[in-house]
Amino acid sequence: MPLPLGHTAIGLAITDIYPKGSLNDNPWKTFVFIVALSNLPDIDVIMGLMLYGNGDIFHRGPTHSLLFGLIMALIATRIGNWWSKIPKVSFLWCFLVIFSHVLADAVLTTVPVSLWWPLELHFSVGYSGWVDVINFIIFGAFRDVGIIVTVATVIVLNRIIRHKPLPFAFSRLSKDR
Ligand SMILES: [Zn+2]
Numbered sequence: 001m002p003l004p005l006g007h008t009a010i011g012l013a014i015t016d017i018y019p020k021g022s023l024n025d026n027p028w029k030t031f032v033f034i035v036a037l038s039n040l041p042d043i044d045v046i047m048g049l050m051l052y053g054n055g056d057i058f059h060r061g062p063t064h065s066l067l068f069g070l071i072m073a074l075i076a077t078r079i080g081n082w083w084s085k086i087p088k089v090s091f092l093w094c095f096l097v098i099f100s101h102v103l104a105d106a107v108l109t110t111v112p113v114s115l116w117w118p119l120e121l122h123f124s125v126g127y128s129g130w131v132d133v134i135n136f137i138i139f140g141a142f143r144d145v146g147i148i149v150t151v152a153t154v155i156v157l158n159r160i161i162r163h164k165p166l167p168f169a170f171s172r173l174s175k176d177r
Contacts (some may be wrong), residue, residue, distance in 0.1 A: 002104045002109075002144060002147060003140055004137060005141050005148065006143075006144030006148065007038040007100070007104060009147055010036030010038060010100045010101075011097045012151065012155070014096050015093070015097070016154075018111065020038060026087075027166060028039070029085070033089070037076060037094060037098050038098070038101055039070075039101065040098050041068065042059075042101070043063055044058040044060070045133060049129070049133065053129055053130070054129065055128035056123070056124045056125065056128045057123070058123060059122045059128075060114060060123055061121060061123050062114060062117045064102045064104045065113070065115055065173070066115055066116065067117060068098075069099035073099075076094040077094055078099075085126075086160060089148035093121060102115065108147075111124045119177070123166070151164050
């Protein structure tokens with residue numbers, strides 16, 4: 001199943017393929033923003049851990065839906081416009097990065113997401129305490145190797161097809177501004 005590393009890799013691929021570079025010219029800020037948005041739906045794990053000590057209790061609920069992606073993309077875009085420390089980003093880019101998480105969870109795992117919430121609602125069953133979640137993130141990361149290899153291939157192919165230099169996406173984004 002995709003872990004933070006896998007979701008971040010997918011967010012990087014979307015950013016690389018996205019036609020218009022509209023991100024901040026600081027590559028690290030951009031990277032942090034991609035990490036935050038591509039993993040935002042899993043905030044339900046943190047909420048479950050903080051409120052009930054169980055990361056599974058709300059997992060794959062409302063934050064793993066189309067509606068959440070739309071609302072959070074709107075908020076992220078607004079925050080980017082108000083606060084100069086956050087990259088200025090387009091609504092579509094934000095939505096694609098956030099929603100890629102939901103789609104990856106839906107396609108790459110057997111546990112359903114709440115895609116059409118509030119019309120449908122699913123939660124992952126089971127129990128994951130703080131130690132389970134931290135262990136899973138650290139020691140389960142190797143499971144995302146397949147995603148990372150696929151994403152790297154997509155980025156390289158995209159760059160070859162578009163006759164772009166192969167180095168990382170950020171330099172292109174900052175130049176496009
Ligand atoms: Zn998730």
